[in-house]
Amino acid sequence: MKKALITGVTGQDGSYLAEFLLEKGYEVHGIKRRASLFNTARVDHIYQDPHIEDSRFHLHYGDLTDSSNLIRIMKEVEPDEVYNLGAQSHVAVSFEAPEYTADVDALGTLRLLEAIRFLGLEKKTRFYQASTSELYGEVREIPQTETTPFHPRSPYAVAKMYAYWIAVNYRESYGIYACNGILFNHESPRRGETFVTRKITRGIANISQGLEECLYLGNMDALRDWGHAKDYVRMQWMMLQQETPEDFVIATGKQISVRAFVSMSAKEAGIELEFSGEGVDEVATVVAVDSALAPAVQVGAVIVKVDPRYFRPAEVETLLGDPAKAKEKLGWVPEITVEEMCAEMVASDVQVAKQHALLQAHGHQVSVAVE
Ligand code: NDP
Ligand code: GDR
DSSP, X not given: OOEEEEETTTSXXXXXHHHXXXXXXXXXXXXXXXXXXXXXXXXXXXXXXXTSTTOOEEEEEOOTTOHHHHHHHHHHHOOSXXXXXXXXXXXXXXXXXXXXXXXXXXXXXXXXXHHHHHTTOTTTOEEEEEEEGGGTOSOSSSSBOTTSOOOOOSHHHHHHHHHHHHHHHHHHHHOXXXXXXXXXXXXXXXXXXXXXXXXXXXXXXXXXXXXXXXXXXXXXXXXXXXXXXXXXXXXXXXXXXXXXXXXXXXXXXOOEEHHHHHHHHHHHTTEEEEEESOGGGOEEEEEEEOTTTOTTOOTTOEEEEEOGGGOOSSOOOBOOBOOHHHHHHHOOOOOSOHHHHHHHHHHHHHHHHHHHHHHHHTTOOOOOOOO
16 A cells, blocks of 8 residues: 655645545545644545554644654655645745745755655655746746746745755755646635635625625736646646656646636626726626625625735736646646636635524624635
């Protein structure tokens, strides 16, 4: 039975990847952080009682900033495959906490690779690095491929650039089977609430049920190539099953703006929007509503505004990936469209919003705010 170790198992991708690998028959080990509240909501449904003999899902406390902890876990598990998904993954937050972001995202990767070397696992353990389209930043070529030059635009992207190159370097220097997946944005109902797609689907759902009045966003012109996390974790595994390690761009090859994603989400929730104004004065007004779906929304209401607090010191305006290499060499094609993904996210958030509205109607306090 193959053993996999996933850092960031409690995150969006980690949870889908753990499910995927368990279905493939792997023994899956994940690193979770100690927190004052439970942080395992995304993997609770695959939890297995550690007391039973054939349990195949194990969680270990750990942190990418702690070398001795990583070495101990690697020694205990001796994994066939390591998926390094753990990261301070929020671009805007990386401007607020640049040093911590570098420690986790850049040095954390080095610590894991060093653990492989220190334990003599170079020939046994294959290593997947969660690289990112943010490496392209100020894009030099459209669409972006494996050979497009990098120009990172945030402390997050700069840290991930170190991680990208240290994985390449350990492959070249020590023969470690290390791959970079250069993944473009991918989302799902499990996406963190402060990333823009989830902030939108959750905000629109809350507005449709009367829990919030207005959604505040930053740059609505930003263009992204959005795919579904389920499609992308499949590719993470496929990358480690090749004879020789290589780096791959994973994307859909289509892009839409943040504004278009707002419209799409609103439509899913029964709300037709019209955008007017420019820059910080841009707003979205309700022009039609299906009151069976969105009982709390009135025609004429302004439900989306721009808040410059969400602008970034340096922005990545446009990203569009070319997944041709992944299609040709691995036969990978994304199966879920952005429209299907948006519908799934809105449906999931509307269900939660209805439950919260019910609780609120019965006098319970519900927290809906999200930054
Ligand atoms: P999430 O933010 O959902 O998950 C990040 C995970 O990393 C969480 O499990 C988090 O733990 C964990 N983590 C954070 N800090 C540390 C630390 N110091 N030590 C150990 N673990 C830590 O990210 P995604 O699942 O969306 O992304 C997975 C990876 O892929 C990340 O590296 C991200 O940068 C990268 N990526 C993501 C893309 C996307 O569009 N989703 C695109 C390209 C790359 P906790 O739950 O406790 O917070
Ligand atoms: P990104 O994702 O920065 O691409 O990083 P995010 O969803 O945060 O932003 C996408 C674009 O939307 C614009 N935007 C807003 N973003 C947020 N978060 N909140 C807002 O209110 C808002 N308004 C507009 C942003 O400016 C940006 O242009 C994600 C993360 O998952 C990274 O870890 C990963 O590496 C990249 O995707 C690929």
